[in-house]
Amino acid sequence: MKRLKKRSTAALVLVLAAVLSVLGGGSWKLKQIRAAAEEAFFHGTAGFSMQDDLLELREIGYNLLRLLEGSDADEGGKRAAANAWAKLDEASTIYEYKAAHDGLSSAFSGLSPSFGDAAAQERWDRQMASFSEYESHLRFDSYYDEKAAAYNRLLERDPLTRALGSLSGGALPRWANERIGK
Structure with missing residues (x-):
């Protein structure tokens, strides 16, 4: 009980809780955006x-x-x-x-x-x-490509999201970038 009363322990617990919430929230957002891109790839829109x-x-x-x-x-x-x-x-x-x-x-x-x-x-x-x-x-299917590009941009923002994204397979491949030379 004495340890929990120390300020340094309380600060460490607070920092740890903040880091875990950022990781959890960031991971959830990445999963949602990736799932939307995968849904667009496999099911598309209007039957295409x-x-x-x-x-x-x-x-x-x-x-x-x-x-x-x-x-x-x-x-x-x-x-x-x-x-x-x-x-x-x-x-x-x-x-x-x-x-x-x-x-x-x-x-x-x-x-x-x-x-x-x-x-x-x-x-x-x-x-x-x-x-x-x-x-x-x-090459011209923008529905999937825009979702894949959004996911890839999110991955490139900082090292933490890059690390989280690498756990799920990394950046999504794009077809439209072939026509614009990226």
């Missing part, structure tokens, strides 16, 4: 989401892989595209989706197969146009 666009890219990627089987593209390029597609097929987190998308985009942009059949070439061109269209959807 980043995940839906990525799932469409996965389907288009599958069609492109099937077309590649009958092309003269080198085997290394075909394998790289198939591996990138498999990663997108297995993705379940925002980070996995971003890495898989980047890999798939890179793999298909590096291919320029030719086909002996004009109809196959036309199907390839049509699928690549669809692929590019869905990539544009990702």
Whole structure:
């Protein structure tokens, strides 16, 4: 009981309580903003989401892989595209989706197969146009990107929020920053 009566002990308890409340409150706010960004990624607004666009890219990627089987593209390029597609097929987190998308985009942009059949070439061109269209959807989806940017800005404010954010996975990936060079 004598310890609790000392001013230094009381001051230490007060400081400790203040630090814990700041950590708890800051952590709660970060979790809320991150949850809103994740909700925007997976569920979007008005029935459109980043995940839906990525799932469409996965389907288009599958069609492109099937077309590649009958092309003269080198085997290394075909394998790289198939591996990138498999990663997108297995993705379940925002980070996995971003890495898989980047890999798939890179793999298909590096291919320029030719086909002996004009109809196959036309199907390839049509699928690549669809692929590019869905990539544009990702780059211009401001609903998720604004929420991810708000979360990332909050993380950058000070070392404490950066440390709290690193516990939950760190900064959220963005697609829109690719078009503006950030």
